[in-house]
Amino acid sequence: MDKASIVGDAVLYVQELQSQAKKLKSDIAGLEASLNTTVGYQDPALDAHKTQPFRGINPPVSKKIIQIDVIQVEDKGFYVRLICNKGEGVAPSLYKSLESLTSFQVQNSNLSSPSSDRYLLTYTLDGTCFEQSLNLPNLKLWITGSLLNQGFEFIKPFT
Known part of the structure; x- marks a missing residue:
């Protein structure tokens, strides 16, 4: 396996x-x-x-990945574009997910809001410091895992 x-x-x-x-x-x-x-x-x-006011755990925020695209732009360079819903705590969770990809160097990132209910996060990753062979399917799995660890759900299967 x-x-x-x-x-x-x-x-x-x-x-x-x-x-x-x-x-x-x-x-x-x-x-x-x-x-x-x-x-x-x-x-x-x-x-x-x-x-007494309730001071317990806040109800969980729905974090949904609507679309994600990963494109290889160089031998070990990758461009990632993802669209997700807006909500309290969603933006920090996106960046925590990005920070968890410690085997890569983030060259740049941009978080914008193309509509009132969505975020668009784009970033480029440099994997030249990655010693093992690196391919697009493995990177997609790492990105998916990092987003799942932050509580995101995928509306559509990752392509």
Whole structure:
């Protein structure tokens, strides 16, 4: 089994886990809603909870990759263009994903907003410091993995 197929299997597994986590969160929300609407039941702990502002974990922001293109421009140079949704924490997550590609030198990057609900991130990577053989499919897997690690989901399969 080669490295690319192992990473590919790992990416599919992470996507499956994200799907299961989403389902569990929606189940929890449904149970909480039904608990709050139960007739005749007053839990004192719930009343105390209502008087204090909620300071727990913020609900997760949906981070969706709408389109991603990776183009090899030199022997070990690559241009990446991705479009994703806007939302709180999305831009920092994009750059954390980019920073996690430590085997590459980021030559430049640009984050713009072509519409009110989307971000466009473009960047070029230099892989000359990468000692192993480098090819486009492996780079796509690394980029996909770095985005999944930051909580992104892919609307369309990566091409």
